[in-house]
Amino acid sequence: MKNDEQINIKQASQVVILKLGEEAYLNILKMSSYKKNAFTYATIVAVGGFIFGLDAALISGTVNFITEEFSLNPLQLGFVVGAPSIGVLLALFFAGSACNYLGRKKTLQIIAALYLVSAVSSALAPSYWALVAARFLGGLAFSSISVASMYIGEIAPPKWRGKLVSMTQINIVLGLSAAYFINYLIIQFTNSDAAWVDDLGLRENTWRWMLGSEILPALIWLTLLYFIPRSPSWLMFNGKSEEAKNTLRKIIPEDEVILNIQEMQKSMDIGEQDHSIVSQLKQIFSKPMRVTFIIATTIAIAQQSTGINAILFYAPTVFEQIGGGSDAAFMQSIWIGLTSVVFTILGLLLVDKLGRRPLIIWGMVWIILSLGLCFYGFNSARYTINNNAIVELNEINNPERLNAIVGVEYDSDISFKKALEETLGEVDARNHESVLIQKAAKINAILILIGILSFIAAFHFSVGPVMWVLFSEIFPISIRGIAIPFFTLLTSIVSSMVQVFFPKQLATFGISNTLLFYAITVAVGLVILYKYLIETKGLTIEEIQLKLQNK
Template structure:
């Protein structure tokens, strides 16, 4: 019986993590197509590097929109239906990004209108990413038992990185042995179109999973919630969990700052630091970075596969250790590793000594991120917010994350034109500050139920209010 319950939890978690896989797939597919887009649009229309950077990063505008909308949709329509909407948007974006000329334009003739249309399709996919990036961790966090919640939510990050690795293989496979002209004409389209396959699979499988018990209780559907809980826990534990969930909805109003401003700010800053350390620069522009080291185009794409494999390995390390060592220690260790990696890259850039050592430092940097800030931030933002405000608080944190991502990614080409050493030095500084922030402000959440964490937060808030009243 216990084995059946574990299999059930794993099954619904894996379906939800397909949202993470598509998140990774959609954001990393641009790495293989980026130089082709420059040839097709930027060079064809004589556009600046800033416009090219904005095109490469345009999906992030959708991610911000999707992140902001996720709170409303997940609270109003449920976690499951919001993920279904995300799957539909992924599917539309895959087809439209591959063939933006569809219906309205002539293939092979770049125009400003076509560039805008391409960006709109990428933004549609970005909205799907924004929705999935916020709601998939919430979904998993709300169905997972506390003793394995960190591991299961971390699986979503594994799926993100696995999605990136898959698309690195796909991009490499499409470009391998082909001429640059063929890749610039047809190959990049195939890269975008390939996303339709996992998007369709995600859409179909979502109809087989339940809504989360915590959302059902918020809609006064206690009987349905109990049915789900009895498939996760034994009857006694299911009843106790249902009681805790009901109490959490009964004791507080759902105003965003009803549990205090600091907890919302911590969630936002976790998300912002996750991007300001520069990880998506390494992911989006990886082939171009490796080309600058002297690699041929298909070889540079193969090197992204090596980086992707390293990322997968170190994400697995995070999954295996997050419920053992805790969230804070892993984040601090990761910050130190990222700082070392970026200081090394910055030093080599200042010395104009780009070579194999750069690849080593980039791998140190990305490995450190993947065993810490990559998965752990998603775990924390799915845990630290109370039930009543989780949807809207996560939405704000995720929107802030995507806004930070957009800023960092779109400014990278321009920053690199100014100074590569200073660019990587900035990411190193952010890595150091991220570790100090965690050490000073971030709470440990290991091994506690969502309702226990909420009660701790409530008690802390009450104690602070008493202190203020005494001071007056």
Template sequence: MHSYDNKVTKFSLIAAFGGFVFGLDAANISGAVRFVSAQFQLDALEQGLVVSCALLGVIVALFFTGSLVERFGRKSVLLGIAFAYTLSSLISSLAMNYPMLVAGRFIGGVAFASLTVSAMYIGEMAPPKTRGRFVSINQLLITLGSLVAFVVNYFLVKSMAGIEWLNESNIWRFMLGAELIVNVVWIALLVTIPESPRWLAKKRRDDDARKVLLMTLPAEQVDNTMLEIQHSIHQEGDVPVLKQLRQLFSGPMRFVLLVAVAYAVVQGGSGMNAVLFYAPTVFEQIGATVESSFMQTILLGAVAVIFTLVAIFSVEKFGRRNLTLVGLTIIVLAHCSIWYGFNNASYSIDEQSLTVIAEQGVEVESLGSLIGTTYANDVELKAVLAERFDKSELPLISGAVINASIDIDATFVLLGLFAFLAAFNMSIGPIMWVVFSEIFSNDVRSVALPFAALVQTLASFSIQQIFPWQLEVMGAASTFLNYAFVALAGLVVMGIFLPETKGKSIEEIEQDLVKAS
């Protein structure tokens, strides 16, 4: 590998390291939410807000991201984001009440804009032949961060029985505080990367831009690349943010915008954030114990990492379009499998199940009157439990009751969950950011990527906010069937409209899409 390849790899990994922090945060809150819910006595919608309020922070941040990256540069904004992550970790882990926790999570959401900025940075830094691979690093680091957090959470839960000072009232603080070390490391690494050459050229710092290109391209390609960038910038001029927004919604850009919005809605609305941010809760629905549910999340994390690597090493071979369509097809089938498994489950309370529940430390006196009853679905069972346990008890005992009473062929659910994770992480998870980094022209990219990310965030927010409520009111079967319909709609739209951008420069893609619009 040439030195410039090594440097592109290094710079891309550092820029995308915010994805690792994002993955840590997502998996940490998935483990912490049951303990937080019990301590602060949260209802289903409040649980959803603890998880999803981070995305409210994203929404706020994305309104300003375009202006900030244009004014201060991609690197400076990434540094600001890293400091915001650090502040979020401190406030969240030290939260004394529900509002303080929500505030800390909200600040962390502002930092989630790193995914957009790093995709922008990598898209402008990497050469066309490897851009898809490097932008996909974002997703790889998200999955690696999630896997690390799942492992840490599992060992924290497992250690509660042997460590006196670690208990159900403080374990979530260690989960949420684990990000601090990683945040400091990221800040130190970001200091070492250069600014985007395209941003430098836009600021008429051509000598600095050329120096960066010499680090990331063969010397013989630098002059031509510099000429392409300068020509593109000359044609576009220094476009103010408001003018960029008007241009983004203008006639020539409507086709590009349609593709981006459709992709964002499908990626955000097909259920990944329900599985990622509520992973132990999802496994609890098929009867896993607390410790077992955390162990299963490690397997989920490993699958996500493996299939993100598949995407990274195949995106330049098979292309963005093919991977997207194959992935969405598998996602539809996976969600249907999950729906089938939950739809055929039942829940029975008898003497044996009460004994098993008691062995898991749950007081069973209030369940005695339920002996001999069978419930056709999880909604009926959860409604009965909610009548007998208060909000400080219900999050901690519901898993034990489901575990002892459920009659389910878990194969369909587990197969569906792992197939979904695999398909998402080899296709629409990383490929969306690749597509976003390529399809928008230079003159609108600084506002277009945040806008597309905003749409994806709104879709993700709706999933995270209502997932606990969906489980409580609609049940697991109907919830995952809804995700199947979203993925199916996306498959149809992407099959009709998604172009192939593999191997083309950003300027070539811009010309092709203008012709198609």
């Protein structure tokens, strides 16, 4: 009986499948292809985030090497590290126009080419200023984040938009993690006795190999971008409605294409019909856009005021302040990358479930508490050089010069560094700062490490990825090509200031007061966003516009 029942069930199933018909079966296959296409296009574009993360974090491993090779002071070091963030300021003035006139796809291809040229030029840079120029050129490509968010937001169905836009942030942290691992791996190779290390010049050109590791990924991304379609929103913006429909048919069901075209047309009709840059900028500052402007401005400033790029771009330098030494600092930097990946993925999984507002508000509270923990740990640290430490200092010529400060307790990193400069001179103090802090520091390293990793987790769980999700949602199509680059320019200005002045802040205010400053600025942003930030989860771009205007 049991076998007869199984045969009957199987026959019944076959009948049901036959009744579905060939057309229905093909429709099922086609429906699965919509999601596949959307994810494929988004993934390719989001690879730009990986290149960005790689470019951003590789420099962290080169800081000590280029400082010594080019005899850099803190401001010069900040300038070479922050050169890309200055370059992006220039790029963002043209990114909006390029997106509108050339299209999102062509703009992304130009950006990928810039990454490639910058990576080659940085690895071969013969001088300090050549390195600055090469990194500045790479900064022109940093607009990839805003352009990628724009493109993905325009091809993603509303229910997937949060996840797909956040893929850029996932790729950023994967790039960061890869960069820290590459730097650590190269350091380990340089410490080995393998003959091939000398054959490749790895020991003499450590920082060049670090920066050159970006070349292959940049080339791969440039190639992949030839396989994505042009944005349907851009096609509609430029009067190419038939091509827009053809693109939409690849990413949504046929019966939704006309509705999407109509919604895009309505979004374009909001505000003025004049699509000039001046007209779009006027609309950004207009009264109907007031709440949108407040939200975008606040989160653009607050995201970078967290000091995230100070930690990411100077990770080994920050960890050296804990007193673990240079090798330990490179290893601990890998933990930053791993933490970033885990919590970005977690944020991605929850952004469409919990919503944008809870993630940002509670994430910023978490960031403030984490920075406060780091402030407490560094502020309570004490620094003392003893006679045993001086005996062990083989790296320094004439270590007896330190006898003048033996047994003296310093209550901050800044006072200890000043004492080192007075006894060793500026150059020797800077070159041997890591090992001297390692010998002298009495610090709760575990507490600070937990605070830093907690901060990294909070950022990548909240304002890191969610800001780009908001940017892809809160602007109407009629001004998005200018609005997203405009507010990305604002966040890039803050990022540039953080990166360029962080070494100077360390030398002037110390690590604890610098982190406290970041926490205070984030708290100000939290108050403003708590009042004005709306929830955009699950809404179409047109519904979001109405909600913002009603608020």
